[in-house]
Amino acid sequence: MAAAAVLAAVPATAVAAGVLVDHGHGPTVVHDAAYEQVKTQVHAWSSNGTTRVRLMVSGLPADRTFGAHVHTGGCGADPLASGGHYQHSTDATVPLAEREVWLDVTSDERGRGVATATVPWTFAPGTAGSVVIHALPTNTTTGAAGARLACTSVAFGG
Numbered sequence: 001m002a003a004a005a006v007l008a009a010v011p012a013t014a015v016a017a018g019v020l021v022d023h024g025h026g027p028t029v030v031h032d033a034a035y036e037q038v039k040t041q042v043h044a045w046s047s048n049g050t051t052r053v054r055l056m057v058s059g060l061p062a063d064r065t066f067g068a069h070v071h072t073g074g075c076g077a078d079p080l081a082s083g084g085h086y087q088h089s090t091d092a093t094v095p096l097a098e099r100e101v102w103l104d105v106t107s108d109e110r111g112r113g114v115a116t117a118t119v120p121w122t123f124a125p126g127t128a129g130s131v132v133i134h135a136l137p138t139n140t141t142t143g144a145a146g147a148r149l150a151c152t153s154v155a156f157g158g
C-alpha cells in the first residue's frame with residue numbers, strides 16, 4: 001500500500017452498516033515538543049458487542065515502536081489529565097492486554113504507522129476519552145510505556 005493511502009483508509013462498509021462510530025483527529029495536545037509534527041486519526045466502530053479501534057499516525061521518527069492506549073479522560077495540558085488506561089474489567093486473572101485497549105504503533109521509514117485493536121465489548125459513554133501515544137513499547141506485564149508524547153481526545157461510546 002502506498003504510504004499516502006494509509007491515513008485515508010476508513011472502511012466505509014462499517015459506516016454503512018449503521019454501527020456506532022467515534023472519531024478523533026489530532027493530536028489534541030502534544031506533550032513533548034519533539035513530536036510537534038505528529039498527526040493522528042482515531043476511529044472506533046462498535047457493533048454486536050464488539051469494538052474495533054484504529055489509530056493512524058504520521059510524523060513520527062522512522063522505524064520505532066511507540067506504546068499507545070485508550071485512556072479514561074480527555075486530553076489536557078497536563079499529561080496526566082487523560083487519566084489511566086481504560087480497563088473494561090479489574091479482574092487481575094485476565095491479562096491486561098485483554099481488558100485494556102493497546103494500540104502500539106510501529107512507524108515505517110516515512111514515520112507513518114497504523115494499529116488496530118478489536119475487543120469483545122463496547123465502551124459505555126463517558127468511560128473512555130482519549131488515545132495516548134507513549135515514548136516506549138507497552139510492557140505487556142505492567143502496561144507501562146514511558147512518557148506521554150501526544151494525546152488525541154475521542155469521546156468513545158458516543
Ligand SMILES: [Cu+2]
Nearest residue numbers: 068069132134
Ligand atoms: Cu497509555
